[in-house]
Amino acid sequence: MTLLRKPAFSALLALGLLSTGALVTPARAQQSTLFSGKLEAEHGASTHAHGNVMALYYPGAHVLRYTVTWEGLSGPVTIAHLHGPALPGHDGPPEVTVRGPYKSPLSGSVMLSSQTEQDLLDGRLYLKLHTQKAPGGEVRAWLAKSE
Known part of the structure; x- marks a missing residue:
């Protein structure tokens, strides 16, 4: 290849990579949905604990990234578990275990099955924190879409 052709070839190659990147970028850039919830005493638990859950759900990857704070x-x-399907005021079985270490703030991510994803989108999923004094759960937060 001559020296005159190399710059033209490099420019063509760069243009090809940019156009390919432009086509791939929108497919890779996915919108997330924000969910939030307020930790409140589990029915039957006598606690004055409070806290919040903030979570972003990435549907293309089926991943829920969360941060939970409590006092x-x-x-x-x-x-800690994600429980569902259930409507507010009702109980659902644990669907996903949230991994520790269990210190506030607790941040991480979990992969959701198609059923758990649907429960989240339908507002039928909640996070529950269990303690030694309240093994059935001390507080829970319903995950609702935030605007």
């Missing part, structure tokens, strides 16, 4: 629990969190 005033009766003791350390022993386990």
Whole structure:
């Protein structure tokens, strides 16, 4: 290849990569949905704990990224779950275990099954924090879409 052709070839290659990147970028850039919830005493638990959950759901990857903050629990969190399907005021079984270490703020991500994803989108999913004094759950937060 001559020196005169190299710049033209490089420009053509760069243009091809840019156009390919332009086509790939929108497909890779996915919109997330914001969910939030307020931690409140689990029915039957006598606690003055409070806190919040903020979560972003990425539907293309089926990933929920979350941050949970709390204060005033009766003791350390022993386990945390996403529960559902259930409507507010009702109980659902644990669907996903949220991994520790269980210290506020707790941040991480979980991959959701198609059923759990649907429960989240339908407003039928909540986060529950369990403690030694309240093994059935001390506080829960319903995950609702935030505008």
